[in-house]
Amino acid sequence: MKSFLNKTAVITGAGSGMGRYLAVLLAKAGCNVAICDINEEALAETSKMVNHYNVACSTHIVDIGDKEEIDALYKEVIQRHKTVDLLFNNAGITVLSNFENMPEKDWDRVINVNFHGVVNLTRKFLSHLSERPEAALVNTSSIFGMITVPNQSVYHAAKFAVRGFTESIAKEFKGTNLQIHAVHPGHIGTNILASAKREESSPDLSLVNIVGKNVSQEEQGKIFRENGMHPSRAAQIILEGVKAKKSRILVGLDAKIMDLSQRLTPSHYQKLWPFLLLPLFVFRRHLRRPISGLPK
Numbered sequence: 001m002k003s004f005l006n007k008t009a010v011i012t013g014a015g016s017g018m019g020r021y022l023a024v025l026l027a028k029a030g031c032n033v034a035i036c037d038i039n040e041e042a043l044a045e046t047s048k049m050v051n052h053y054n055v056a057c058s059t060h061i062v063d064i065g066d067k068e069e070i071d072a073l074y075k076e077v078i079q080r081h082k083t084v085d086l087l088f089n090n091a092g093i094t095v096l097s098n099f100e101n102m103p104e105k106d107w108d109r110v111i112n113v114n115f116h117g118v119v120n121l122t123r124k125f126l127s128h129l130s131e132r133p134e135a136a137l138v139n140t141s142s143i144f145g146m147i148t149v150p151n152q153s154v155y156h157a158a159k160f161a162v163r164g165f166t167e168s169i170a171k172e173f174k175g176t177n178l179q180i181h182a183v184h185p186g187h188i189g190t191n192i193l194a195s196a197k198r199e200e201s202s203p204d205l206s207l208v209n210i211v212g213k214n215v216s217q218e219e220q221g222k223i224f225r226e227n228g229m230h231p232s233r234a235a236q237i238i239l240e241g242v243k244a245k246k247s248r249i250l251v252g253l254d255a256k257i258m259d260l261s262q263r264l265t266p267s268h269y270q271k272l273w274p275f276l277l278l279p280l281f282v283f284r285r286h287l288r289r290p291i292s293g294l295p296k
Helices: 017-028 040-050 067-081 104-130 153-172 217-227 231-243 253-264 269-283
Strands: 008-011 032-037 057-061 086-089 135-140 178-185 248-251
Touching: 008 017, 017 032, 017 040, 017 086, 017 231, 032 040, 032 067, 040 057, 057 067, 067 104, 086 104, 104 135, 104 153, 135 153, 135 231, 153 178, 178 231, 178 253, 231 248, 248 253, 253 269
Parallel strands: 008 032, 008 086, 032 057, 086 135, 135 178, 178 248
Antiparallel strands: none
């Protein structure tokens, strides 16, 4: 896609993190936005940031895991904006639990939001997007759609599914006006860990394996957020990937390293991580800061 100017984008999970900054950066580029989230207060903050720019912005409180709400969202967006050129399926949640102790309702909830939400939104907007002169469908998977760790089985299942779904339909639409992208973010400083539901009966759910400390979930979330790439920088990489028509967008050097390690040693890649990732945490401090010049 050559330019976002005068286009219209639908962005889910726009109340915080990458979704918020996708909306802000698109608006800065002259793109109208329909921002969606389940959190009304957070979405209002994003809308306030977007309104620094002279573009049309509509807000939509929606549960992406509910198909009826997705149907209603499509009608609202088309009624307000008339056309849609980009769809960013970015919303995501997780549950901190091993598989054995995870309640079935929690499993179903994550799958409904992280995978079925992507599928249902894609199905709803696909015909419209394919009729546009130039359009993009951008589905967020994860590095957890490429590699695995314990106690994230439901998140892995959903993100591997998003990856497979996206790569398959990308082949179906190859050579058309609709470009399709699978996004694999690495460690991005978002609130996903702080807001995750935690199954207390599951053993070994501290972030010892991630941050080396046995602390509260609130503190874990803070450590995770403050030590990841700032979401504005992640959003910038995603948009650059869309402009460059990259079918797979790896966000962050850690994502690229993990992708390479699982390709080289599919059965033993985790043994390489301490040697490969430790220097990364030392030298990427500048990436933790937001892009300058954006509204707060």
